[in-house]
Amino acid sequence: MKERVLVAYATKRGSTAEIAEKIGEVLRKRQMQVDVLPTRKVADLSPYKTAILGTAVYIGLWRREAVKFLKTFADELAKMPLRIFLSGPTGAGDPLELLGDWRFPESLRPVIEQVKPVEITCFGGRIESGKMNPFEKMIIKKNGAEIGDFRNWESIASWANGID
Numbered sequence: 001m002k003e004r005v006l007v008a009y010a011t012k013r014g015s016t017a018e019i020a021e022k023i024g025e026v027l028r029k030r031q032m033q034v035d036v037l038p039t040r041k042v043a044d045l046s047p048y049k050t051a052i053l054g055t056a057v058y059i060g061l062w063r064r065e066a067v068k069f070l071k072t073f074a075d076e077l078a079k080m081p082l083r084i085f086l087s088g089p090t091g092a093g094d095p096l097e098l099l100g101d102w103r104f105p106e107s108l109r110p111v112i113e114q115v116k117p118v119e120i121t122c123f124g125g126r127i128e129s130g131k132m133n134p135f136e137k138m139i140i141k142k143n144g145a146e147i148g149d150f151r152n153w154e155s156i157a158s159w160a161n162g163i164d
């Protein structure tokens with residue numbers, strides 16, 4: 001019987017990777033066998049009974065590697081429980097409320113409908129002022145997004161504890 005859980009992530013500045021590691025840590029404490037890997041290092045889903053995909057959101061888009069992962073493994077993912085988490089909104093308040101109804105760009109609807117994720121959730125993200133290029137700074141200023149680390153480790157752990 002397949003035992004392993006895959007936590008695959010797509011990150012630009014590391015915040016999503018750290019969320020993925022936290023989820024892995026919680027699942028391991030629950031005696032699960034877990035691999036936490038960047039999406040580009042996943043070559044085969046056959047060892048896994050469950051998959052979790054995490055992606056950072058930039059300018060209303062998922063990270064390209066997350067899209068590639070979803071499309072490459074769509075047939076396999078459709079046959080196993082897949083949970084997706086987004087790392088995005090900054091600022092006070094519930095990240096899911098900050099995100100509104102949006103979960104994925106419309107262009108991903110066909111593949112989302114194929115893989116039928118059990119859930120698409122969202123955690124607060126992190127924006128570091130020192131790491132942005134001028135274009136990113138302009139986008140952040142224009143949208144009034146808050147700079148800082150809005151990842152809530154308790155809610156991430158609690159979500160991971162709820163996975164069966």
Ligand SMILES: Cc1cc2nc3c(=O)[nH]c(=O)nc-3n(C[C@H](O)[C@H](O)[C@H](O)COP(=O)(O)O)c2cc1C
Nearest residue numbers: 011012013014015016056057059060088089125126
């Ligand atoms: C230029 C820029 C654009 C962003 N656009 C969005 C967005 O459209 N929606 C969102 O929820 N978060 C957006 N964010 C926030 C990031 O997704 C968030 O900080 C995330 O945690 C970064 O993850 P990473 O460190 O793994 O790359 C944006 C951040 C930057 C710097």
